[in-house]
Amino acid sequence: MAQPRSEGLITAVDIGSSKVAALIVQPTEGGLQVLGSGQRESRGVKHGYITDMQRTEQAVREAVEQAETIARTNIDEVFVSFSAGGLYSDVASVEVGLGGQRIAQGDIDELLDAGRNSIEPDGRMVLHAQPTLYTLDGLKGVRQPLGLHAETLGVDIHVVSGDPSPIRNLDHCIRSAHLGVKSVVASPIATAMACLSEEERELGVALVELGAGVTNVSLFAGGLLVGLASLPMGSGEITDDIASTFGLRRAQAERLKCVQGSAQTAPRDNHEMIEAAGGPDGAEQVRITRAQLIGVIRQRLDQWFAAIEEKLKELGFSGPIARRLVLTGGGAELKGIAEYAQGVLGRAVRIGRPRGLIGLPDAHAGMSFTTLAGLALYAASDPIDLRRPIEEQPVTRLSPTGMVHRLIQAVRSNY
Structure with a gap:
C-alpha cells in the first residue's frame, strides 16, 4: 500500500513527443535521492505540442502512478517541462535610487518588486523571470549587493516567455490528471541544469536537444540563456x-x-x-x-544538422563562445553522433548526460532523460522567480477586428 502523502518531495514530469516520464526525488544532505520513476509512450504529442488531450493525460497519469508505486508515496504537485517551439529569451533591467545609503534587504525587495512590474511579455506567457546580476552605480556583475553602499541599485532580470496557448494546454493536461502544477519550466533551462557545468554556461556554449519530434537550440553565455530557437524535426x-x-x-x-x-x-x-x-x-x-x-x-542527418547549423548562425553563435557544443536528448544516443556533428559543424562536441542525482535507474540514465533530471535539479535549487502564476497571467484574445478578418478569410478559402 502507498504511504501517506509526503512533504518535501519533488516530482518532475517531462512530456515529450515519444515518451512521458515522471521522477520523484527527495532532497538529502548528500544530494537528490531518486525514490521512484515512471515512463509511458507518448501518443498525444506532436513536435512538442499536445494534439490529443485525453491520450496525453492518460500517459501522465500512468507515468506518475508508476513512479508513486515505486516510491510508495502519493504526490500532489509536479514540475513540468515545456519543450515546444515559440520560446523567447530577453533581459529586463530596472534601477532605483538609494542616495548613497547602505543596501538593506528591504531595498533589494523593493527593487525586485519594481522589476516584477516592469516585465512586458507582449502577449506572451512568462515562464521564468529570474534576477541575475545586480548593478551598483553603473558597475555590473555584482552577485550579492546586501550591506554595500550605493547611489543607485539595479538588476538584470532574465525573462523566458512563450506562446500562451500551448503552455495553457500543457497546464490544463496536468491539472486534468488531478495534479497541481508547481511550475512550467522551459526545457532548455532544465536540460542545462543536468548536463552543463557552471563554467560552460559562463564561458559560452551551445546546447542542442535532439528530441524525437522537436530540436531545441539554445545558447548560454555569462551564466545566462541568451538565445533560443526550435526546429520542428527530430530523431x-x-x-x-x-x-x-x-x-x-x-x-x-x-x-x-x-x-x-x-x-x-x-x-x-x-x-x-x-x-x-x-x-x-x-x-x-x-x-x-x-x-x-x-x-x-x-x-536525414545531413538535412537535420544543416538546419541546426543555420539556427546557430541566426543566433550569432560565432567568435570565442562558438567553440563548444553539447548534444543531448534521445537523438544523441545514436552511435557516432558526436563525431559526425563535430565534422559537420567544425566545433568541439560532447554528449550531455544527466547527472547530479543519486540512485537514478539505468533505464532512465540515458540522454533522453536529461530534461527530466534537470527538472528535479531546477526545483531543488528553488530559484527566485518574479513571474506570476499561469492562472494569474492574462489570456491573449483576438480583437473583434482580427476575428472578423479570420472569418472572412475562412469563407473565402471554402467558397
Whole structure:
C-alpha cells in the first residue's frame, strides 16, 4: 500500500513527443535521492505540442502512478517541462535610487518588486523571470549587493516567455490528471541544469536537444540563456525513414536504428548483413546491409544538422563562445553522433548526460532523460522567480477586428 502523502518531495514530469516520464526525488544532505520513476509512450504529442488531450493525460497519469508505486508515496504537485517551439529569451533591467545609503534587504525587495512590474511579455506567457546580476552605480556583475553602499541599485532580470496557448494546454493536461502544477519550466533551462557545468554556461556554449519530434537550440553565455530557437524535426523522422524505406513497422525501425544504426560509416558496413522482421502486412524478413541502413540515417542527418547549423548562425553563435557544443536528448544516443556533428559543424562536441542525482535507474540514465533530471535539479535549487502564476497571467484574445478578418478569410478559402 502507498504511504501517506509526503512533504518535501519533488516530482518532475517531462512530456515529450515519444515518451512521458515522471521522477520523484527527495532532497538529502548528500544530494537528490531518486525514490521512484515512471515512463509511458507518448501518443498525444506532436513536435512538442499536445494534439490529443485525453491520450496525453492518460500517459501522465500512468507515468506518475508508476513512479508513486515505486516510491510508495502519493504526490500532489509536479514540475513540468515545456519543450515546444515559440520560446523567447530577453533581459529586463530596472534601477532605483538609494542616495548613497547602505543596501538593506528591504531595498533589494523593493527593487525586485519594481522589476516584477516592469516585465512586458507582449502577449506572451512568462515562464521564468529570474534576477541575475545586480548593478551598483553603473558597475555590473555584482552577485550579492546586501550591506554595500550605493547611489543607485539595479538588476538584470532574465525573462523566458512563450506562446500562451500551448503552455495553457500543457497546464490544463496536468491539472486534468488531478495534479497541481508547481511550475512550467522551459526545457532548455532544465536540460542545462543536468548536463552543463557552471563554467560552460559562463564561458559560452551551445546546447542542442535532439528530441524525437522537436530540436531545441539554445545558447548560454555569462551564466545566462541568451538565445533560443526550435526546429520542428527530430530523431523520430529517422525512424520513419527507415520504416518506409525497408517496409518495417515503426517499433522495428526504432529498434534497428538503436541497435544497428550509426552516424559514422566503416568499410565493413558494405558486407555486414542485417535481418529485420517483416512489415505491417506480414511480409518476409527484410535482409539489408548495414551500409544501406546507415545511408538512410545519414541522408536525414545531413538535412537535420544543416538546419541546426543555420539556427546557430541566426543566433550569432560565432567568435570565442562558438567553440563548444553539447548534444543531448534521445537523438544523441545514436552511435557516432558526436563525431559526425563535430565534422559537420567544425566545433568541439560532447554528449550531455544527466547527472547530479543519486540512485537514478539505468533505464532512465540515458540522454533522453536529461530534461527530466534537470527538472528535479531546477526545483531543488528553488530559484527566485518574479513571474506570476499561469492562472494569474492574462489570456491573449483576438480583437473583434482580427476575428472578423479570420472569418472572412475562412469563407473565402471554402467558397
